[in-house]
Amino acid sequence: DVKVTQSSRYLVKRTGEKVFLECVQDMDHENMFWYRQDPGLGLRLIYFSYDVKMKEKGDIPEGYSVSREKKERFSLILESASTNQTSMYLCASSTASGRLRNEQFFGPGTRLTVL
C-alpha cells in the first residue's frame, strides 16, 4: 500500500514564525503536491513537484515556498506565518507512469493554527 505521512497532525505557531511542514511517501512517486483545505473552498493547490529539486507554483503560492531535496520528501515552508494561513494542509503524491499514474494518494493532513 502507498503510504504518505506528514510530520504533525496538529501544529500551533505564532505569527511571524517560520514553519516547516514535512511530507514523506514510500512508493517512489515522482510527483508530490501540497494543498490547503478550507471550508467552502475545497482543496487548493499551493505547490507541486514532479522531480527532485523541481517545483511548480500552484494556484495559491503566495506566502509559501517548498523544498524537494530527496525524491521521497517534500517540504512546505511558511517563511513568516500569518493568521490567514491557519488551515488544514494536505500532502499528496502520484506516479508519473503505469496504471495508477492518474491517482493521487493523500497524507492524513496537518491542521495548522497560527495565533
Add this chain to the structure above:
Amino acid sequence: AQTVTQSQPEMSVQEAETVTLSCTYDTSENNYYLFWYKQPPSRQMILVIRQEAYKQQNATENRFSVNFQKAAKSFSLKISDSQLGDTAMYFCAFKRIQGAQKLVFGQGTRLTINP
C-alpha cells in the same frame, strides 16, 4: 482554466437509502479525468471512483456509480444502500490528461448517513 462546482454543501440521508451528489465542471479540454474522493472524519482522503472522459460507459465501484454527462459537463456520484461508514466529505476533482498532473477540486459536500 478549469473549474469544478459542487452546489450541495451538506446532505443527510437515512441508512440504506440512495443518495446522489452533484458536480459540474467547466473545461475546454476534450479528454480528461474526473474523480470522486472521500474524506472520512479525521481520516485520510481516499479515491472512490474515477471516470475517463473518452469512455462513454459510466464507472461503477460496488455501491458507488457515476452519471457522467459530457455535453452537460456534469459528473454526479450515486451511493446505493448507504452505510454509516459512508459519512464523510466528498470531493469532485478534475484532471487534464496532458500537461500538469494537478487536480482541480470542488468545494466538497458533507454527507451524513443517519442510523
